Amino acid sequence: MQLTGNMFAQLGAELGHEISTLPDFPAEIRAPQGTLGGVSGFQVELGSGVYTPGDKADVIVAMNAAALKVCTLGSHFNHPQAHFDEEFSLYHRHAIVIVDTDSLTDKDLEKAQYHTDNPFTELGIPESVQIVPVTLTTLTKEALKESGMDNKSILKCRNMFALGLIYWLFDEPMEKAIHLLEEKFKKKPALIAPNTKVMVDGYNYGQNLALSINQIRLEGQPSEAHGTYTSIAGNKATAWGLIAAAEKAGKHLFLGSYPITPATDILHELAARKDMNVMAIQAEDEIAGVCTAIGAAFAGDLACTTTSGPGLSLKSEAIGLAVMAELPLVIVDVQRGGPSTGLPTKTEQTDLLQALYGRNGECPAVVLAASSSANCFDFAYEACKIALENMTPVILLTDTYLANGTALWRVPKMAELPEIHPQTVPEELKGHFNPALRDERGVRYWAxxxxxxxxxxxxxxxRDAERGTISTNPENHEVMVRARQAKIAQIANSIPDLKVIEPKAKSQEPKSHELLLVGWGSTEGHLHAAADELHCDLVQFNYICPLPRNTHEVLSQYKRIIVCELNTGQFAAYLRSQFPDLPIEQYNEIQGQPFAVERIVKYASK
Amino acid sequence: MQASDFKSDQYVRFCPGCGDHAICMALQKAMAQIGIPTHEVAVVSGIGCSSRMPHYLNTYGFNTIHGRGGAIATGVKTSHPELTVWQMSGDGDCLAIGGNHFIHEIRRNVDLNVCMFNNRIYGLTKGQYSPTSPKGFVSKSSPFGTVERPFVPAQLVLGAGGTFFARTLDVDMPTTVDCLVAAQQHKGCSIVECLVNCVIFNNGTHAWIADREQRAEHSIILKHGEKMIFGANNDKGLAVEIDPVTFVPKMIVVPADDPRVLVHDATQPDPTLHRLLGLMGQDRIVSVNAEPDNDLPIALGVIRNVEAETYDQAVNGQIADIREKAKVKTFDELTSTLESWQM
Structure with missing residues (x-):
């Protein structure tokens, strides 16, 4: 299902639509098929003005009885008497629901915990929903009966029939779809012919049987600048941002990492990039991941470590060492649902305070957050630039939603990326260097x-503020604590100002001028969509510590400021601590899922 | 180069009489003898008395956090294999809080020279038992005696696949310098267990061999290619005896002129004999009440010294091989491989 979803999104992107995707799968690798816990989903939104993977689907493809139930009931799928309820359902009441009726046998229904033999009635799916029953399994077998393939292999092609049908539904050209399929199966050429056959049959099925549903035409062209585009997942974009920064800075890229969901794909990508001279080592634990990176930074490299929340907890002490030793270090935290092991495959923004404060002592570090799968590239790059130029650890926050989701990315050229000037040491310090010596910005020199x-x-x-040797002197300690803080604070001088994102159409109602939505990181798309509906302004933070210099100036212009986050209010609390005079209100969801735009709108309209 | 080239300007703050002073001097001597310039040497340590060592050596130094010296040193050496990297650690730093990094640097065979200062006590935190304290040892955190078995470092190192293990004693400067030089010459993870006395919290812990009068009878200095002879009068030798029923081999003391006296082969890949040598005399230290049924000496010197591919070489070698054949070497070339389209 993940492959099918990706192919559909990619074709959409290649045809010039904006895309946003949300893969949603269980934590288990081979969760039992056909059970409610084993449902693996992939959500795609495409068209123009796409900021999110969408709230409610227009089209659902349910490959079995369990998927039908989960899509229909949403988070209420486990409630014994639950019926279709538009608030919780993953699709709206005028949606098209394509169902594989071959997968609705008594056994399938029992596995998915139905109590009757009519799933549609039992789930209370309203008549306004167009159900399209398709014997997907039978049709796939039919398509491949002369292929000589065994039954098991044939069944694996079932998804392609659904994909073909969806292509027809969205009126996508088959030629390009076939080309894309050939690309996807390049390494398994034997699978190209059967999958193509099934996909084309699915497309023709829609056309020939003249299904009693209307095709959907996507409108509009992307508003982005001209250039070369691709679709990219957040984790890959992060990895490439690190690679690009190393090349620009003229530094050797070192990654010390330990496998952890959902960050591991960054390790995979960097481990595969030896051609780019990337040294990615899989350490014995999270602590060794960050410590090997600190060793590489001590030796002069651009050093990084990648992890998720539990790993960030384990790395805390070592990050403190990098703060104290004033070494450049990039820590990528792909946030997931917590605390503890929590919800490993779900998204959340709950590591913010850990990133800001989760270390012993007065221990300031830079905190950045990416706000789309594509700009994971930009902020990974920016994290490296800040670290190397300011001799500090930088924590980059992304999350499951950005990491696994894909977005349209305009591929940059090396020449257009900002310059990076790693800190150096003046020649005249040769022979009497010590690690406490600083430049005029308060950044220590790097030898x-x-x-x-x-x-x-x-x-x-x-260390002694002058000689750089061990010191327990009381006044010196305070001097050093403040020097480390001042070093972080001065970074605000070189980051962009906070920008107000205006809605597509500003309402004439004075009230909407007084309302400001505030977000940080991955919620940008959802908040953008909500702000459009509310006709209000939005500010989305990528720079969390230090904050942009004009933060107070911008926020203080609004009467009602709603900070929206996927946690219980961590950024709101941070802003309140920085600007106690501002009337900060908060809206929070903590369900392991991205925001639902309609709920934000409902709350803000109160 | 002179030992003084490796002395930093820092006042050495080990307690008067601490065994670490001697190792510090031995390190400066060994580094001078090795002759690698000071700026190409990095000394990484964790936390503990021994971890203050980098401050006293005029090289690049990094005194880090408790237990993590091994991981940090691994990062330094792997990213920059051209550097000579030393790790200074103690029995607590290395075998307790840093145990995981310790076994993995050995397993990977990272080309590091590791000095593990073993005083069988936590000194800097003022006297708690360590993973090498004998069972029954009374300390501030074990007022009624410890109930746990200690590690024998030699056994742990060999169990983790160690390629180099040496043991030395703070009061034996020549053997210490020899071991440190051999550790540097060995390509791979070289562990040197330095038996040091903690004059404040565990005075006399190694007295059985540290006392000048007893040392010759209670220890043997192993030298590769030489017969295993020891004793005040060089009248004793070491041999292996295999139990005819259980086939378990054990070390025995025989007269020096016995034809069974072994010749030390530190380069033997099979670790069986190295383990037996490393374990000699250790039953005296596993428990405070131990009364060993043998008079085997404690082995000093280089016990094991075998060649194997190092981690840093392997990692860098793989990258070099791939880069040689790679079609893509720059970011712009990398992005040109994407399935992309123009808009």
């Missing part, structure tokens, strides 16, 4: 092993 005449001892202990 590393191999450089003759700059031998020094770096430490996690407090």
């Amino acid at each position: 590393y092993p191999g450089m003759e005449g700059y031998e020094h001892r770096n430490i996690g202990l407090e």
Whole structure:
């Protein structure tokens, strides 16, 4: 299902539509098929002005009885007497629901915990929903009866029949679809012919049988600038941002990492990029992941570690070391549902306070957040730039939604990316260097092993502000604590101002001028859509620590400020602590899923 | 180069009489003898008395956090294999809080020189038992004696697939320098267990061999290619005896002129004999009440020294091989491989 969804989204993107996707799958690798817990889904929104994967689907493809139930009842699928309810259902009451009726046998219904033999009535699906029953399994077998393939292999092609049918429904050209399929199965050429056959049969099925449903035509062209485009998942974009930054900075890229959902794809991508001179090592644990990176940073590299919430907890002490030793280090935290093991495959924004404050001592670090799958590239790049130029750890927050979702990405050229000037050390310090010496910005100089005449001892202990050696002097400690804070604070001088995103159409109602939606990180798409509906302004933060310099100036212009987050109000609390005079209201959801735009609108309209 | 080239300007703050002073001097001597320039040497440590060592060596140094020196040193060496990397650690730093990094740096055979200062006590936190304290050991955190079995470092290192293990004693400067030089010459993860005395919290812990009068009878300095002879009068030798029923081999003491006396082969890939040598005399230290049924000496010197591919070489070698054949080497070339389209 994930492959089918991806192919549909990619074809859409290649045809010039904006896309946003949301893969949603169980934590288990081979969750029992046909059971309610084993439903794997893929949500795609395409067209123009696409900010999110959408709230309620226009079209649903349910490959079995369990999927039908989960799609119809949404989060209420486990409630014994639940019926279709538009508030919870994954589709709206005028949606098209395509169902594989071959997968609605008594056994299938029992597995999916139905109590009657009529799933549609039992689920209370309203008549306004167009149900399209298709004998997908039978038709696939029919299509491949002369292929000589065994039954099991044939059944694996079932998804392609559904894909063909969807292509017909959205009136997508088959030629391009076939070309894309050939690309996808390039490494398994034997599978190209049967899958193509099934896909084309699915397309023709829609056409020939003249299904009593109308085709859907997507409107509009992307509003983005001209250029080369591709669709990219957030984790891959993050990995490539790191690669690009290393090349720009003229630094060797080192990654120390340990497998953890949903961050592992970054490790996979970087481990595969030895051609780009990336050194990606899989360490013995999360702590060794960050510590090997700190070792590489000490030795002069662009050093990174990638993880998710539980791993960030384990790395806390070592991040504190990098703060104290004032070494450049990029920590990518792909947030997932917590606490503890929590919801490993679901999305959440609950690591913000951990990123800001989750270390012992006064321990400031830079915190950034990407706000789309595509700009994971930009902020991974920016994280490296800030780290190398300011000798500090930078924590980049992304999340499951950005990491696994894909978006349209305009592929940049190396020449157009901003310059990176890693901190160095002046020649005149040769022979009397120490690790406490700072430039006019308050950033310490960087000398590393191999450089003759700059031998020094770096430490996690407090150091003397002048000599750089161990110091327990009380006044010196305060001087150093403030020096480390000032170093982070001055980074605000080199980051862009906060921008107000205006709605498509501003309402004439004065009230909407007074309302501001505020978000950070991955919720940008959903909040953008909500702000459009509310005709109100939006600000979305990518720079969390330090905040953009004009933050107070912007926020103070509004009477009602609603900070929307997928947690219980961590950014709202942070903003309140920075700007106690502002009337900060909060709207929160903590369900392991991206926002539902309609719920934000409903709340803000109160 | 002179030992003084490797002395930093820092005042050495080990307690007066601490065994670490001697190892510090031995390190400066060994580094001078090895002759690698100070700026090409990185010394990484964790936390503990021994982890203060980088401050006293005029090289690049990094005194980090408790237990993590091994992982940080792995990062330094793997990313920059041209550097000579030392790790300074203690029995607590290395075998307790840093145990995972310790076994993995050995398993991977990262080309590091690791000095593990074993005083069988936590000194810097003022006297708690460590993973090498004998069972029954009374300390501030074990007022009624510990109930746990200690690690024998030699056994742990060999169990983790170690390619180099040496043991030395703070009061034996020549053997210490020899072991440190051999550790540097060995390509791979070289563990040097430095038996050091904690004059404040565990005074006399190694007295059985540290006392000058007893040392010759209670220890043997192993030298590759030489007969295993020891004793105040060089009248004793070591041999292996295999139990005819259980086939379990054990070390025995025989007269020096016995034809069964073994010749030490540190380069033997099979670790069986190295393990037996490493375990000699260790039953005296596993429990405070131990009364060993043998008079085997404690082995000092280089016990094991075998060649194997190092992690840093392997990682860098793989990248070099792939880059040689790679069609894509820059970001712009990389993005040109994407399935993309123009808009």
